[in-house]
Amino acid sequence: MTMRPNLGQRRVASLGSEPVQMERGLEAPAQRLSSDAVERLVRRLAEFLGERPGVAPVEYTRALVLSVTLVSAAAVAIAVATVHQPADSAGLAVLAVAILAMSVSSVTTLAGGNAVRFSATAFLHLGLVLIYGPIGALVGSAAESTGAAVRFRGGWFRFLFNLANNFLSDVAAWMVFTRLQRLPVHGVVADGAFGMAAGLAQLTVNWTLLSGILAIATHRSFVSHLRAGLNITAYNLVYGYAAVGFLGLHQRYGPWGTTFALAPVAGLQVFLVFLAQRTRTHEEHRNLLLEKVTEQAATIERSYDATLIALTHALDARDKETEGHSRRVVEYTRLVAIELGIAGEELKLLCHGALLHDIGKIGVPDAILHKPGKLTEEEWQIMRRHVEMGARMVEDVDYLAEARRIILHHHERWDGRGYPLGLKSTQIALGARAFAVADAVDAMTQDRPYRRSVSFDEAREELARYRGTQFDPDAVDAFMALPQERLLSIAALRASAGLDMFSGRNFEPGSRITPRVAIVA
Template structure:
């Protein structure tokens, strides 16, 4: 280098003195030295040959600090002049910008999304390969066309508003829309729109990126369908559990069947549903529960097994689907229902448990109905629950009936024992029945619950059952008992306990036979209990027992009057009797 301007220091970091006398190739990037040397030789050779040589060279130099600098050289060789004249310009930033643009162009071109450049008046200026793939138009077909090429007519206003907003510098959030392909089919897209700025900052157009969201929407619909299915399944399982709990609780059959029918309406989109129970004695199907429309008009009615579709289902033991009810023979009530409600389709299935037909479930629709496999699966589960409910109810009714018969047998046996005891002791004939009725009434006034009243009745009937262990010579003695005889007589409460304790169902009734001779002040027998240590039922019975004895004729005295007996009871309150029980007893007598 012969001479260098001061600008070299700004470009390469070297002062002119550091460069003069050295070869410029020392500062060229190693990768560019050969091409730079060849180009310099070529231009210089023209000058030596008496020609003007000119060239523009872009190459890299190494800055004094070690980084690369891109320089644009304008070189001239003057004829017959050994010096090569060059003007250098730093183009590092321009090269970086060009590389960025090249990268961006490559990204836009390679993107599978449709990327368009659109003027503010709606003309397409650029169209990438993704747009060709999405819309079906080649770039030469689309560029220069208005956006209505791909925007459906009904969305033209949306497009105009968006371009107007971008032109005003407003931000347009990404949005979903629809575009039209070359073959006419509509494509759901997700659009991002951004302004295109001129060097002076003016908005001159819009860059629009459109993503095909067909697969995304299909996946969303599939997920939604799955969620709906899961929600329906969850509701089904929850409702089935509720039905199970209702069945397990032994609730009313009509209410349980009603719950099942309500689930049929909700889960299976039915318009009405009914439940019929088979009466094996009358050979009829009786409507036990109905839901929907005005099917309640059928509640309480019955159909014979040889009539109508329900009877057919019960006899055949198979489900039945009738698309048009007008084609089958129906009872008059059904004709009224069809005419009033417009029911068209019918489905019914038998309720079967342990191989026995218990009834029929009917499902009605006001429209043409073809059951799907899922529908049938759900109805089968609900019908299975209904069959269990009916079977449990029938078993419970049978068990209840048997229990009632057993209780009646128990009570009749107890009453027989009481009558036998009365017959043995002629003086007390009828006494057991009278004191039992009056004690039960008194205990009801004292607020005892019904389940305890049952035990009160049994205990009162058997209060003197222990006298069966007393010899006739003592029990039937017409005169006064001596001390030994009286000691034997006072053992009859203990004999009662020994006799009745082994009988499990009579154990809760032992309070009266065991304690009815105890007294409030503790002077009674057999244990000398006092106050509230004496069971309430025994305290109540003691009052009634004495009252009945006083108001009944005996061989050794006539019956006392009601008033005399009441006065005696009042006088004995606090000694023999519980004062509060006496008050309730007297108030009860005054009501009769």
């Protein structure tokens, strides 16, 4: 296997703007030669190796172009000085074709958070260079870079850098191996160690050059890119050790001896491609199932919300005098809660509690619930039981556990003189503290049979008077910060609660609701 870093697939694939300079550089020779045939050939090659739409083009800064030019020039100089005609062209061709095929069918994976091409070609690269020297490095690098260009269409610029980088790293591996073989140490263990050193040299040169180019192209630290190469060091040590087997088989059986080692490597590559395809199929199936589960969860959640709204409609049907109270108090509660920093799912659960806060009144006799005058002490005792009755009604519904706290705490007071538990200060749920302010505001600003409504200015004065005794000071301050026009629009609502109250956008951090119902004067 190999995890051979490549400019066409690493993060440099997400660089800058269109490669205008490189295209001009390709067209200029054809214009000078004044040959239609050459011009057509160059144009077709440019189209074939041009950057595909899915690959972000490179921004050709002066530093980047100069750096790639220097790397390419170094590769050319070393190739001119070291490459010679191979004595065994057949074996060279077999391995080159194998590298090309495996490069075209490579699999992309992650190493250290970076996209890296994963294939079995590193065995072959090192085997090729240990057998044939620099000519093997050149042919193998050309096959690898061409395969990457065909697979990823990264463009000429990436192709040229990848070719130079692969060649230099393979030559470095060959140089290390041949120098170590001159030592007065022989045997299987020594050859294996020399092969591992060659694999390490290949990785070091390859990743150093690539990290330098990436640092220039992405304006990120060279060290941060180089550090990612540490994740695949062990792979290259194994590759180098295994590559010695190619050399031994070639020395014993000649040109076709490498096919003995090539067969399992090719089999491994086929397995990798098959595994990638199966993984992709499973991933697509998983995503499809996830979408269905998400849709079903949303449907269930809407059903929950509709059930809660139906319960409040049942309560509203008994008390026409408080028509629209459930919707208004939810809207006030939501705005106050947002000012207190409550958001997301927690905010939605709080609104469920606000919606159901008086659900226990279903168990209060009509004679008491609709009495126009002042309640007697005995009647007040019965009325106050609605808190505990409401909490009992939802106690077996896990989904409403947080709503139950609001129902149970919404008549508690900051100073501990509320009911039914006599909680005080932060013993009271934060949502219930926000709700208490909202409920009081709606009670004060709506007409009742026994009194007239007051203005929001008067309601604010009342809240300020009881700030720190009946109400949480922070909740009062949160209400004071709300804009007047927002409050007036909510106060005018007469419609019953609806599913639109629980739409997802109403529970984003910092959201502000505009009631989506007709306002009836």
